[in-house]
Amino acid sequence: MFAPTIHLPRRKTRTLEGSPWVRWTLITVALGFLAVFLVVPLVAVFTFAFQKGWEAYLAAITEPEARSAIVLTLTAAAIAVPLNLVFGLAAAWLLARFRFRGRALLLTLIDLPFSVSPVIAGLIFVLLFGRQGWLGPFLSEHDLHVIFAVPGIVLATVFITLPFVVREVLPVMQTQGSDEEEAALTLGASGWRTFLRVTLPKVKWGVLYGVILCNARAMGEFGAVSVVSGHVRGVTTTLPLHAEILYNEYDFAGAFAVASLLTLLALVTLVLKKYVEWRSEAS
């Protein structure tokens, strides 16, 4: 921990870092590329959002349809994130601590939502619950609506964000081992108590990291939600869908006002992510 680090003067020209001229050319090209693709688009979102002034901006994000889009986006995330958090903890515990038949298959299935196109994620729920779907006749008999309604949006969101928490918690649990848990159990703690008091504190930064990423994706998902939503204005439109509708109606300032909310979400996500990385390195 307290080993002194000795900084020897480096002979930089010998390594590939190159002469100052090479170095600054590479830095300029890399930063130029990032400016064109990342910084300017970020600035553009807010410039376009405020092009008609503050009042138009506030009006665009507080009108009834925008408000209902905000509520629906928050609702979908508020259901999807806790569900996938509980699932992520259970699955990580199972996959990190036990070897059993079908483990590799389970891992593949958990990763699937990442590798499947969002459009296919929406499609599979349409095939199950849509009017022509397997459960379609049953649902319409009981006057239940899943597709082109809120439940479909929630289902698609849960599917798309399923792997996030497991994928972050699993490697942390694997590297930490289970010696402390075994000690707690030997001393007479119950299984739940051991999990809550020993395991959870050990993996908390991994859990938080997974939750942050899961939440960002849940609130920002477009493709899967678009397929199951049916775009009923003010009823089944989340924030990204609302931005799309305004854009297609040539209300650019309104579309970017809504998009700026989602951009703020992305920036907050990046800051939180950095904070969690910093804290987990410190601990």
Next chain:
Amino acid sequence: MGSLTRRHVLPGFKLSLGFTWAYVGLLVLIPLSSLFLKTFSLTWLQFWETVTAPRALAAYRLSFGASLSAALANVVFGLLVAWVLVRYRFPGRSLVESLVDLPFALPTAVAGLTLTTLFSAKGWYGQYLEAWGFKVAYTSVGVAVALTFIGLPFVVRTVQPVLEDIDVDVEEAAATLGATPWQTFARVLFPAIFPALLSGFTLAFARALGEYGSVVFISGNMPLRTEIVPLLIVTKLEQYDYAGATAIAVVMLMASFLLLLVVNVLQRWSHRRLEARAGA
């Protein structure tokens, strides 16, 4: 330390096994199998005609070509950005380091809207590009631009840790033995980062194939010309051609499965190489 002894000591095996399988079964396995069941409602001939229709072939060509060019652009710029972040110190470096993940955090629809507006004829970029005769928005180039944005972090994030682990001494040794900088790069550095570069490329490519949100705005969505595969699926769904949409989706799913397999093999291979290096 057998896994058998652990199973007896640690609790919760049956509970977590049952819960995990039930959750994955209900949310992933059953919905996905409905996809394959639906394809059986088509005869072989119908399936074949759907997936080889000219419009579908044009969509595969565009999706594949644009994803490939985007992934290659990501390899070049991803390697450059990773190199600059690892080897050089400059003002604003930690800000850049955080900003690289923006395409992962930014909702794809926002990326699509913004890039389309920037690259359209009157946009901040488009007005200059069109003066030079380049049309980006509503062309296949625009599709590749959006996919390059989406895949940007993959190569940076796979190559960066490998670059950080490389000992600068090795490069110095090569230089001392008379290697030119180019030889040192080609013979020493490149072989070490190649597996990471390849898996970053595959991840970006796979993501680009399925991407929808950022592309629909910039592509203009003209059938046979700027229509990507995911959009073709959506169009068929909107026309209530469920079986047709499913057939195209199955072809796409097969392609992603193949890529996932490649990623797994590559990761195992590079892992083994690294272990062999560490052991030597």
